[in-house]
Amino acid sequence: MTDCCSAPGLMPLEQGLEKLCQEITTVTETEAVILDNALDRILAQSVISPVNVPSHNNSAMDGYALRLGDLANADTLPLAGQSLAGHPFQGEMPAGHCVRIMTGASVPDGADTVIMQEQVNVTDHGIQFLNKPNKTGSNIRLAGEDIPEGCEVFTAGHKVRAQDLGLLASLGVPEVNVYRRIKVALFSTGDELKLPGQSLGPGDIYDSNRFALKAMLKRLGADILDLGLIADDPDALRQAFSEADCQADVVITSGGVSVGDADFVKDILQEMGRMSFWKLAIKPGKPFAFGRLPNSWFIGLPGNPVSATVTFQQLATPALMHLMGARQAELQTIQAICKTPLKKGPGRREFQRGILSTGDNGQMEVVTTGSQGSGVMRSMGLANCYIVLPEEQGNVAEGEQVTVQLFNHLLMN
Numbered sequence: 001m002t003d004c005c006s007a008p009g010l011m012p013l014e015q016g017l018e019k020l021c022q023e024i025t026t027v028t029e030t031e032a033v034i035l036d037n038a039l040d041r042i043l044a045q046s047v048i049s050p051v052n053v054p055s056h057n058n059s060a061m062d063g064y065a066l067r068l069g070d071l072a073n074a075d076t077l078p079l080a081g082q083s084l085a086g087h088p089f090q091g092e093m094p095a096g097h098c099v100r101i102m103t104g105a106s107v108p109d110g111a112d113t114v115i116m117q118e119q120v121n122v123t124d125h126g127i128q129f130l131n132k133p134n135k136t137g138s139n140i141r142l143a144g145e146d147i148p149e150g151c152e153v154f155t156a157g158h159k160v161r162a163q164d165l166g167l168l169a170s171l172g173v174p175e176v177n178v179y180r181r182i183k184v185a186l187f188s189t190g191d192e193l194k195l196p197g198q199s200l201g202p203g204d205i206y207d208s209n210r211f212a213l214k215a216m217l218k219r220l221g222a223d224i225l226d227l228g229l230i231a232d233d234p235d236a237l238r239q240a241f242s243e244a245d246c247q248a249d250v251v252i253t254s255g256g257v258s259v260g261d262a263d264f265v266k267d268i269l270q271e272m273g274r275m276s277f278w279k280l281a282i283k284p285g286k287p288f289a290f291g292r293l294p295n296s297w298f299i300g301l302p303g304n305p306v307s308a309t310v311t312f313q314q315l316a317t318p319a320l321m322h323l324m325g326a327r328q329a330e331l332q333t334i335q336a337i338c339k340t341p342l343k344k345g346p347g348r349r350e351f352q353r354g355i356l357s358t359g360d361n362g363q364m365e366v367v368t369t370g371s372q373g374s375g376v377m378r379s380m381g382l383a384n385c386y387i388v389l390p391e392e393q394g395n396v397a398e399g400e401q402v403t404v405q406l407f408n409h410l411l412m413n
């Protein structure tokens, strides 16, 4: 089955994204959190290094610290002592001497070079240096050469990752200022929906959208208010809208945004608030709706499971990131050779599900997952990427180059 498509009256995806980010304003409340609680939070302030990293000139090798000039007239220098990590050599290194030094230990005052121990002989008279480096500074890591004190390490809007926690700790920073978490209320609409585990009556199906959506919201770092399944009944929907609106920053629904007789979501949005836009030139996901309720933003995702997932990733995710204060990550795409022909009519931008791999010649190749109906959730299960086909594109022949968005850039890995 093919979905009908018509570009007239449909808003381009970029325009929809622009409107979302124009209308939604970033939360203002911030809080300080200790590093153990900072993973995946969004920095509300830039982080300036309070220290030099490394904090002191230190050795990159186990070996001997010396003044290189002392090797001009001698190849053996007596040992003046040692410098271990955490136990520096005290005082200035005497002229014409060397100091035993370990990786990470402070370079003694006076020393300008470290020679690794594999390049010396230990003799009764001192350390004999077999190779002379031709310039000073070898094997010395200078204070501040990685991060100088006062340098901006992260800017506001950065999402804290595991490696960032290591870096923050290396600066001695115990806590960071982050935006407060956002709260998203979620419900599925539809009389036909049942919970996994329940038995299906005639015409019933399982609610799959809420499970995929909750998982993606969790990955985004949102607090979730799950209001479950709501019937296609205006009063039940009104009640769910009110309950969600008074508790959350954003209300997300799936289903009931098209033109069917039981599609009440847009009517209730307009009754309680206002609709900003509806219907985009994308496939799947055309009937995506966005608006404002008295207290919260409203995002209405189409009911078809693939449409709900695609619109969550392409529209709701950037909108929620903007609300949380996160800097928009540049969407990374890859060019690949399409190894299977694809059906496509001009009009809407399509997000077809594909499987990307590296071909024998090292070139990226992509194949379709098969049937691209917006109810075919298996197409998402098999896929590791979207094949993104531009609005004006028609059918794609085998061997043509296409643009691919990898799922692991979309919080789906």
Ligand SMILES: Nc1nc2c(c(=O)[nH]1)N[C@H]1C(S)=C(S)[C@@H](COP(=O)(O)OP(=O)(O)OC[C@H]3O[C@@H](n4cnc5c(N)ncnc54)[C@H](O)[C@@H]3O)O[C@H]1N2
Pocket: 003, 188, 189, 190, 192, 193, 205, 206, 207, 208, 209, 210, 254, 255, 256, 257, 258, 259, 260, 263, 284, 285, 286, 287, 301, 302, 303, 304, 305, 307, 374, 375
């Ligand atoms: N005359 C027209 N009909 C339709 C149009 C159109 O432009 N004119 N658009 C089609 C497109 S595109 C989509 S997408 C769907 C979206 O419709 P709704 O958002 O109103 O969604 P429903 O009608 O409620 O459901 C559609 C489909 O998805 C199943 N569904 C719904 N919720 C869930 C859920 N939580 N988990 C799993 N599956 C769900 C539902 O049973 C339906 O099969 O409208 C087209 N129609």
Ligand code: MOO
Pocket: 003, 282, 283, 284, 285, 286, 287, 302, 304, 307, 374
């Ligand atoms: O174009 Mo609708 O979103 O089937 O999928």
